[in-house]
Amino acid sequence: MIKKLPDEVIxxxxxxEVIENPASVVRELVENAIDAGAQNIRIVAEESGxxxxxxxxxxxxxxxxxxxxxxxxxxxxxxxSEEDLSNIATLGFRGEALYSIAAVSKLTIKSGTQxxxxxxxxVVFEGTxxxxxxxxxxxxxxxxxxxxxxxxxxxxxxxxxxxxYEGRRIIETVTTYALWNPQIGFELVINGNEVYNLRPVExxxxxxxxxxxxxxxxETVEINSKFGSTLEIxxxxxxxxxxxxxxxxxxxxxxxxxxxxDQVRSAIYKALMEVKNNPEFxxxxxxxxxxxxxxxxxxxxxxRFSRSLRIFERVYRSVRETLEVTxxxxxxxxxxGSTPILRVTHAxxxxxxxxxxxxxxxxxxxxxxxxxxxPEQMVPQAVWQAHNSYIIAEVKSGIVIIDQxxxxxxxxxEQLTEKKVGTQNxxxxxxxxxxxxxMQVYDEYRDILESFGFRIRKFSQTTIVIEGVPNVxxxxxxxxxxxxxxxxxxxxxxxxxxxxxxxxxACKAAVKAGEPLSTEEMMSLIxxxxxxxxxxxxxxxxxxxxxxxxEELERKFGRH
Numbered sequence: 001m002i003k004k005l006p007d008e009v010i011x012x013x014x015x016x017e018v019i020e021n022p023a024s025v026v027r028e029l030v031e032n033a034i035d036a037g038a039q040n041i042r043i044v045a046e047e048s049g050x051x052x053x054x055x056x057x058x059x060x061x062x063x064x065x066x067x068x069x070x071x072x073x074x075x076x077x078x079x080x081s082e083e084d085l086s087n088i089a090t091l092g093f094r095g096e097a098l099y100s101i102a103a104v105s106k107l108t109i110k111s112g113t114q115x116x117x118x119x120x121x122x123v124v125f126e127g128t129x130x131x132x133x134x135x136x137x138x139x140x141x142x143x144x145x146x147x148x149x150x151x152x153x154x155x156x157x158x159x160x161x162x163x164x165y166e167g168r169r170i171i172e173t174v175t176t177y178a179l180w181n182p183q184i185g186f187e188l189v190i191n192g193n194e195v196y197n198l199r200p201v202e203x204x205x206x207x208x209x210x211x212x213x214x215x216x217x218x219e220t221v222e223i224n225s226k227f228g229s230t231l232e233i234x235x236x237x238x239x240x241x242x243x244x245x246x247x248x249x250x251x252x253x254x255x256x257x258x259x260x261x262d263q264v265r266s267a268i269y270k271a272l273m274e275v276k277n278n279p280e281f282x283x284x285x286x287x288x289x290x291x292x293x294x295x296x297x298x299x300x301x302x303x304r305f306s307r308s309l310r311i312f313e314r315v316y317r318s319v320r321e322t323l324e325v326t327x328x329x330x331x332x333x334x335x336x337g338s339t340p341i342l343r344v345t346h347a348x349x350x351x352x353x354x355x356x357x358x359x360x361x362x363x364x365x366x367x368x369x370x371x372x373x374x375p376e377q378m379v380p381q382a383v384w385q386a387h388n389s390y391i392i393a394e395v396k397s398g399i400v401i402i403d404q405x406x407x408x409x410x411x412x413x414e415q416l417t418e419k420k421v422g423t424q425n426x427x428x429x430x431x432x433x434x435x436x437x438x439m440q441v442y443d444e445y446r447d448i449l450e451s452f453g454f455r456i457r458k459f460s461q462t463t464i465v466i467e468g469v470p471n472v473x474x475x476x477x478x479x480x481x482x483x484x485x486x487x488x489x490x491x492x493x494x495x496x497x498x499x500x501x502x503x504x505x506a507c508k509a510a511v512k513a514g515e516p517l518s519t520e521e522m523m524s525l526i527x528x529x530x531x532x533x534x535x536x537x538x539x540x541x542x543x544x545x546x547x548x549x550x551e552e553l554e555r556k557f558g559r560h
Contacts, residue, residue: 018100021160022049022149023169028097029144030177033057036142039200040185043174048166048190050149058141062111067123068130073099102128106147112138163191164444171195171436175211176258179282182207194461195436208236208282212249213433215478221326225318230291231309233318235283239326243277246483248435254285255292259303267312271319383522389513391522398549404517404525406538408510411528412472413539416452416502423453424471431465432478441489448498452505472509480508503539
């Protein structure tokens with residue numbers, strides 16, 4: 001039997017389309033504050049917004065009658081007629097934000113249009129209905145207090161992430177609006193920790209520097225293109241010689257909102273020419289409102305561009321022309337830094353561990369990794385390096401080919417898991433400006449990092465200084481440390497984070513493909529590898545060794 005849903009259920013379903021998590025609340029309230037002409041916005045979140053969210057602004061404020069009206073559904077100050085839908089220049093326009101928030105939380109709004117109590121009011125809501133309206137000593141502006149998000153919607157509350165995950169979402173949301181609006185001051189406090197205290201500045205570059213640091217500015221080049229009065233594209237993208245294996249910062253902001261546009265991303269990547277790896281970028285796109293539609297997604301995460309705008313072609317051209325300017329200098333930049341040398345540690349002679357007898361067999365045609373050999377069969381009698389990446393060793397029963405990077409990864413990984421590492425003090429400490437998300441991860445897992453052998457000092461709310469590293473590292477770069485943080489961030493469960501961080505540290509500390517090794521270093525690496533419990537595979541599962549027996553060699557050369 002088909003029945004009409006009760007009004008309360010309809011309200012919650014509708015609210016759930018707009019308010020998905022604490023960051024959704026922050027997004028809607030910050031947009032309202034910006035549209036209200038705020039010069040300063042303060043956001044506070046406790047339990048990463050699940051227990052409490054406060055958004056305070058110094059905008060135009062609301063009168064006594066406007067506050068309850070603002071919480072009714074489909075009420076807005078931005079749209080007067082149907083024609084306005086095709087020419088929206090403000091952020092909040094759907095008329096559902098406060099209504100949706102009130103439907104799934106305990107909502108209080110304080111607002112005033114003047115700096116006196118006669119024009120300031122506090123309204124406490126029960127659901128979407130105002131239950132208490134009283135004068136309140138308040139200044140000009142608005143404060144929205146959201147308590148116990150989804151307290152009456154347990155199904156939705158159950159699927160919220162942990163504090164680290166939900167806090168990261170809030171940071172990403174506030175970062176978007178802070179970048180687009182450098183003239184506005186932003187303060188963000190999550191779980192008692194100050195994430196942002198950004199003063200108003202005059203340019204987007206200044207705000208980018210405040211958030212991502214001087215290193216990001218130095219490693220990127222400025223994009224600045226204008227196409228008449230309909231389209232403007234500006235921002236920063238990584239210089240060709242500074243592209244990343246795992247980029248952290250990739251933001252596309254369109255008319256003040258962060259969006260995930262496959263069309264724009266494809267244009268950026270197509271414009272990269274022959275450059276390897278991936279760019280980091282902050283790309284601002286300002287479009288005449290009649291050529292764009294945000295009204296296709298309840299949470300405004302997607303955007304539709306008019307075909308006449310030719311957005312793909314114009315983003316491609318803007319990025320391509322910018323990178324072409326730096327192409328010549330990129331192709332002539334000399335290699336910097338010294339080649340790291342394999343850290344030689346003296347390990348006992350190889351004795352195969354019992355677990356290694358069950359090592360799985362990898363077959364690559366006739367070239368295969370056989371079952372573990374007797375120690376005397378695997379002792380190399382002579383070694384050579386091929387292409388500065390592979391060690392070829394003559395053994396009693398044939399030859400083995402060792403991937404030097406994979407092998408060294410395995411050695412370091414087992415040293416880390418068995419806690420056979422110490423801390424090496426750096427002669428020149430490494431100072432790193434972390435993004436707010438990275439700093440949040442660092443604060444959460446500092447103890448784990450220190451247990452691996454790192455010694456790190458927090459210099460400020462945005463900067464750390466690495467003073468010591470696990471002694472398996474010949475050195476460490478800023479990007480390598482950021483990748484370690486990224487591994488900690490992306491894994492949901494603590495055991496996964498722990499294991500993936502070990503693997504990442506091992507990968508970053510290991511000798512790289514393409515690095516020349518001395519005979520002593522090659523012999524030491526082979527000796528250490530065959531002292532491992534599982535010498536045949538790197539921590540990520542790739543083979544470390546391929547063995548060719550004398551019988552296989554003779555068959556290849558037709559001796560049988």
